[in-house]
Amino acid sequence: MTKSRFHSFAEVEKAFRFQRPDLVDLLLEIRNIVMKTSPFATERIHPRGITFFDPDKGGTIKGGICFVDIQDDHVRLRFGLGAFLKDPKSLLTGEGRLYMRHLDISSFEDAPWKDIEALIHESANLNG
Numbered sequence: 001m002t003k004s005r006f007h008s009f010a011e012v013e014k015a016f017r018f019q020r021p022d023l024v025d026l027l028l029e030i031r032n033i034v035m036k037t038s039p040f041a042t043e044r045i046h047p048r049g050i051t052f053f054d055p056d057k058g059g060t061i062k063g064g065i066c067f068v069d070i071q072d073d074h075v076r077l078r079f080g081l082g083a084f085l086k087d088p089k090s091l092l093t094g095e096g097r098l099y100m101r102h103l104d105i106s107s108f109e110d111a112p113w114k115d116i117e118a119l120i121h122e123s124a125n126l127n128g
Helices: 009-015 021-037 113-124
Strands: 042-046 049-053 064-070 075-079 101-105
Touching: 009 021, 009 042, 021 049, 021 064, 021 075, 021 113, 064 113, 075 113, 101 113
Parallel strands: none
Antiparallel strands: 042 049, 049 064, 064 075, 075 101
């Protein structure tokens, strides 16, 4: 198994210092969930978010766990193979895409954190 590769909190904080603090808080909470449920993951920071993947399965697509993107007024949590995830509450949208599904999160208080954790855990354990 590949050693996990998470950036330091200071690196993540610095990368998103110009984003809205409430949206960064959402991104950081999702990051905490990934770190807890998928300690083997690798993260890749990009200008508007973070991609989490399992390098033992492949790169950011084949080994993808989730993508977290900061939008203007919400955070979008995307799953590259979201069409294969159990989603009993129909939280994921994006049927126009082949397998990609996403969930838009506008506030910390309204986010379905238990469901988000379940989706991330399942995505990390998919055998794509």
